[in-house]
Amino acid sequence: MRELLGxxxxxxxxxxxxxxxxxxxxxxxxxxTALVLTVFNxxxxxxxxxxxxxxxxxxxxxxxxxxxxxLNRAFQLELENGALEGLLVSPVSRRSxxxxxxxxxxxxxxxxEAVGLPLFVLFFDVPVGPVLLPLIGxxxxxxxxxxxxxxxxxxxxxxxxxxxxxxxxLLLPFLLLPLTYAVQAxxxxxxxxxxxxxSGWLKLLAAYDLVFVAVxxxxxxxxxxE
Amino acid sequence: MLSAExxxxxxxxxxxxxxxxxxxxxxxxxxxxxxxGAGKTTLLKVLAGLIRPQQGRASVxxxxxxxxxIGHQSHLYGHxxxxxxxxxxxxxxxxxxxxxxxxxxxxxxxxxxxxxxxxPVWSLSRGxxxxxxxxxxxVHDPRVLLLDEPFTGLDLAAAAELRNLxxxxxxxxxxxxxxxxxxxxxxxxATDVAFQRQGRFVQLAxxxxxxxxxxxxxxxxxxxxx
Numbered sequence: 001m002r003e004l005l006g007x008x009x010x011x012x013x014x015x016x017x018x019x020x021x022x023x024x025x026x027x028x029x030x031x032x033t034a035l036v037l038t039v040f041n042x043x044x045x046x047x048x049x050x051x052x053x054x055x056x057x058x059x060x061x062x063x064x065x066x067x068x069x070x071l072n073r074a075f076q077l078e079l080e081n082g083a084l085e086g087l088l089v090s091p092v093s094r095r096s097x098x099x100x101x102x103x104x105x106x107x108x109x110x111x112x113e114a115v116g117l118p119l120f121v122l123f124f125d126v127p128v129g130p131v132l133l134p135l136i137g138x139x140x141x142x143x144x145x146x147x148x149x150x151x152x153x154x155x156x157x158x159x160x161x162x163x164x165x166x167x168x169x170l171l172l173p174f175l176l177l178p179l180t181y182a183v184q185a186x187x188x189x190x191x192x193x194x195x196x197x198x199s200g201w202l203k204l205l206a207a208y209d210l211v212f213v214a215v216x217x218x219x220x221x222x223x224x225x226e
Numbered sequence: 227m228l229s230a231e232x233x234x235x236x237x238x239x240x241x242x243x244x245x246x247x248x249x250x251x252x253x254x255x256x257x258x259x260x261x262x263g264a265g266k267t268t269l270l271k272v273l274a275g276l277i278r279p280q281q282g283r284a285s286v287x288x289x290x291x292x293x294x295x296i297g298h299q300s301h302l303y304g305h306x307x308x309x310x311x312x313x314x315x316x317x318x319x320x321x322x323x324x325x326x327x328x329x330x331x332x333x334x335x336x337x338x339x340x341x342x343x344x345x346p347v348w349s350l351s352r353g354x355x356x357x358x359x360x361x362x363x364x365v366h367d368p369r370v371l372l373l374d375e376p377f378t379g380l381d382l383a384a385a386a387e388l389r390n391l392x393x394x395x396x397x398x399x400x401x402x403x404x405x406x407x408x409x410x411x412x413x414x415x416a417t418d419v420a421f422q423r424q425g426r427f428v429q430l431a432x433x434x435x436x437x438x439x440x441x442x443x444x445x446x447x448x449x450x451x452x
Contacts, residue, residue, distance in 0.1 A: 003320075010317045014303070021305050081347075081355075082299030086362075089274045090318045091290040225278065 011100025056186035071150035075158035094221035141205035142182035232282035244425035260422035266405035294368030300359035304348035319366035
């Protein structure tokens with residue numbers, strides 16, 4: 001277990017160093033997030049639907065599509081100079097590789113979300129102050145869910161043509177459940193409902209995370225066979 | 227130390243490996259000569275554990291950790307420096323952290339890359355990147371070295387230096403498997419010579435006292451005979 005986690009951390013650290021050194025995908029994702037929130041802000045009619053009703057969906061649609069950018073690049077960067085082949089020849093276990101990519105993707109998406117959340121508050125003027133901690137909990141649980149599935153699919157499509165198109169097509173159906181749970185939980189938090197009303201959605205998100213991280217760990221080695 | 231028994235692998239109707247068997251002991255170097263598409267790279271990938279053969283088995287004493295691979299691509303990350311790349315791969319291969327820096331420094335010195343250690347790989351010429359790839363393959367002191375056209379891109383001096391280094395490794399009891407379509411490359415390193423055509427070893431024998439010209443003539447006969 002120690003070796004598994006050690007190798008995973010080595011891979012994750014390398015990915016994060018590469019990303020923060022080039023900053024291409026990170027900057028793209030942050031700018032994308034800001035643009036989507038801006039478009040939603042100006043593209044809605046505040047007299048027709050109350051902001052508080054619309055905001056949770058906007059937040060999660062934005063985070064989901066921004067995460068796609070991260071997930072697309074996760075394995076793309078291993079194609080440079082055939083590094084993926086090097087990883088597969090090395091003694092690093094396939095599961096360590098998956099966990100490493102998962103950790104790096106979580107770091108990447110976490111940064112995008114950390115920038116996106118204040119922008120969301122700024123644009124939509126929603127009262128997140130009193131519910132900030134539980135909201136961060138919802139975001140963290142939902143992010144683990146869709147990044148765990150996304151990392152698996154990212155590996156599946158990386159050696160296919162049109163990988164950037166294939167990933168959303170394959171991934172979005174699997175995101176319906178965590179997105180539904182996240183939107184429901186976020187809506188209740190922003191409406192000032194008691195935490196007891198949110199706990200059920202949080203448990204569902206946690207269950208989704210456990211199931212899909214386990215399934216991804218099981219399936220990932222098969223996606224890497226040549 | 228390294229054995230292959232009855233290896234067979236096909237890509238659709240194309241037979242890449244057909245009944246390939248051999249065993250190598252410490253200090254032996256097998257040079258595999260064959261035209262493009264003969265199945266040399268597939269054989270090396272099977273030996274490295276990248277491809278599971280449809281029939282037969284290959285085994286390396288010590289498993290993946292004991293294997294070093296120099297292939298068509300460098301496996302290096304362009305936005306990491308040469309030294310960062312070596313430290314990353316050394317960590318993945320389980321080299322103790324206290325030894326990584328010293329090993330990487332010694333290899334870079336040996337390969338004439340000391341002054342390039344801090345330079346990002348993307349800024350290196352092809353020949354220098356190939357030298358860095360050789361350093362990457364040796365950083366964990368592998369007992370078995372798989373080389374797929376290792377001299378490609380090297381200038382005469384670097385190719386001579388690589389030949390010296392490989393000669394030393396053979397003398398130190400390492401097993402080398404060298405695949406190339408160019409008979410002039412690596413003949414003097416070989417203790418055993420195989421000619422591969424359409425996935426089969428049409429000849430496998432000790433090199434003995436044969437020189438490059440003699441082997442080149444035998445190779446031409448072997449790959450052109452019906």
